[in-house]
Amino acid sequence: MIDVNAFLGASPWRPVPGVEPAALLATMDQLGIDTAWVTHLPSLYWKDPAESHAELFAVARRYPRLRPVPVIHPGLPDWEDDLRRAVAEGAVAVRADPGQLGLAPAGREMLELVQACGEADLPFMSAVRLEDVRGRHPLDVAPELPTWAVRSWARSAPRTRLVITHADRGFIEEVHFSLTPDEARRCWWDIAWIWGPPEDHLAHLLATMGVGHFLFGSGQPLRLAETPIARLDLLDLSAPDRHAVATGNALNLDRRTHS
Amino acid sequence: MLIDVHAHFFHPEGARVDGDELNRRRLAAGERMGITLHVASILGSWGRYSPTYFPSPADLTIANAAQRALQREHPRRIRGYVAVNPNFTTHALAEIATGAAEGMIGLKLAASRRADDPLLDPLCEAAGSRGFPVLHHIWQHRRREWPGQEASDGVELCRLAARHPGVNFILAHIGGGGDWLHTLRAVRAHRNVHVDLSGSGTDGGMLEACLRAVGAERLVWGADVTLCTGWAKLRHLERLLSAADAELIRSGNAVRLFPAGAFA
DSSP: OEEEEEEESOOSSSOOSOOSHHHHHHHHHHHTOOEEEEEEGGGGGSSOGGGGHHHHHHHHHHOTTEEEOOBOOTTSTTHHHHHHHHHHTTOSOEEOOHHHHTOOTTSHHHHHHHHHHHHTTOOEEEESOSSOGGGOOTTOOOOOOOHHHHHHHHHHOTTOOEEEESOOHHHHHHHHTTSOHHHHTTEEEESTTOOOTBTTHHHHHHHHHOGGGEEOOOOBTTBOTHHHHHHHHTSOOOHHHHHIIIIIHHHHHHHHHHO | OOEEEEEEOOOTTSSOTTHHHHHHHHHHHHHHHTOOEEEEEOOTTTTSSSOTTSOOHHHHHHHHHHHHHHHHHSTTTEEEEEEEOTTSHHHHHHHHHHHHHTTOOEEEEOSSSOTTSGGGHHHHHHHHHTTOOEEEOOOBTOOSOOTTOOOOOHHHHHHHHHHOTTSOEEEOOTTSSBOHHHHHHHHTTOTTEEEEOOSSOOBTTHHHHHHHHHOGGGEEOOOTTBHHHHHHHHHHHHHHSOHHHHHIIIIIHHHHHSOTTTTO
16 A cells, blocks of 8 residues: 555644654554655644755655655745755655645645646645644644635646645545546545545545545544545455555556656 | 444434435444444434424434334344433433333433533433433534534533533544543543544544543544544554453443443
8 A cells, every 4th residue: 555645753733643754664564554655744834844855855765665745835945946856856746735834825836836846747745634623723723725726736737746635525526526637637636534434425436536536645643544444444446446546546646757 | 342332323304315325324334344333313303404403302302213213123233322402301301211211222412502501410310310321422622612503522521520420421522523632631530421432533642642541441432423434543442452451442331331231
């Protein structure tokens, strides 16, 4: 399995166990997760996230099962250098979460970054949310990613592959059916926030959109890595379809980038 | 044995046109997960004729009867809570009496009245006299009012529990939204308050914090609306705990909290 939605480093809002690479790898071993795409969690809140990049790339070099997803801040001078370095260091994707960065979700900076990712043939990742809005710290007031931002990204960057995490059924459906098939084909969604039975949102989305759009993602260690596994175990998926969601779709994204 | 202490079902008169399908899916997923018993309630008409969290007496009578019918239809898999609205004391007491006479095993209080309101006292006495635990809907650290419900938090439930030391309370869905750290501080000293692990939230560190706050002896497993997250939390606990402690959470504590023979 490939977990496309994992973090290293402490949360600024609450104690979270297992934030070090060794702990993350131990959890992955216990749950049968081969590879994790990891973001340096504290840097999501830093003024200059690039200050974390050297550490993240060093971790990835030491632990090849951890693939780096550095945060790029497109509002900072010469952010293009950070993107070039990410490519050179073998990043599996880059990300920017406009709510955390204080940027307009579909403003000029974000659109330039999303478009630049397409030119670099590197997936662009963003999260709808990092914490449940009902339980956030009083100072954790960053707005959630809006659906219209993802629509704008997909429409304005025809070469960019988008990976959106922590989206629920309503969000995914609104974006998916607001795009042309060509635009929607460049959007992938992790299953970290999609309900299983009895509501069966995940089964519904797999049936209406196809397994090719979905990726195994947990949000660990902010969320339990067991959650998306339980969701897969509660589906009646064929072995090839399960493999596509758990591994194959992410592998294809990665192979195209690094072929 | 695996007991889900926080389940919900639907009935044909309610707001969900797919209610029967949802019931079937819950039971089917439960079979896959190994759920032995779903201890469930129906919250009135789920908003069709009266609000979900402020259900009318008429809706509750229908819902409780429907819950009992499901229990009769699936005697090996389903048990029922009596759901009541504390604003209608006479009706609520009558529903508890009827439910107890017809095999229901607990009292469900949602969000029609704050947990520490004196109107809940006669209902808790009625529950306690029958050996029923009281499952109370909780918003973990309510920092403001939320629309559609008069939500209570852990501090308020603990005030009620302190007034009824002989009654067992189940604090609903620690993973159901809000600040669970606040709740866990509130419940530590209240030995008759037990924490139900249900809810869609699977925050890393939450289960470890639950164990630190109240120990395995005061945790009960449940799923509420999302079986997948309930199963994930159970799997995580089984990585953390000895088999004996995990068994307490799977079923042992529930067997102790509910009336003797409730799961026979």
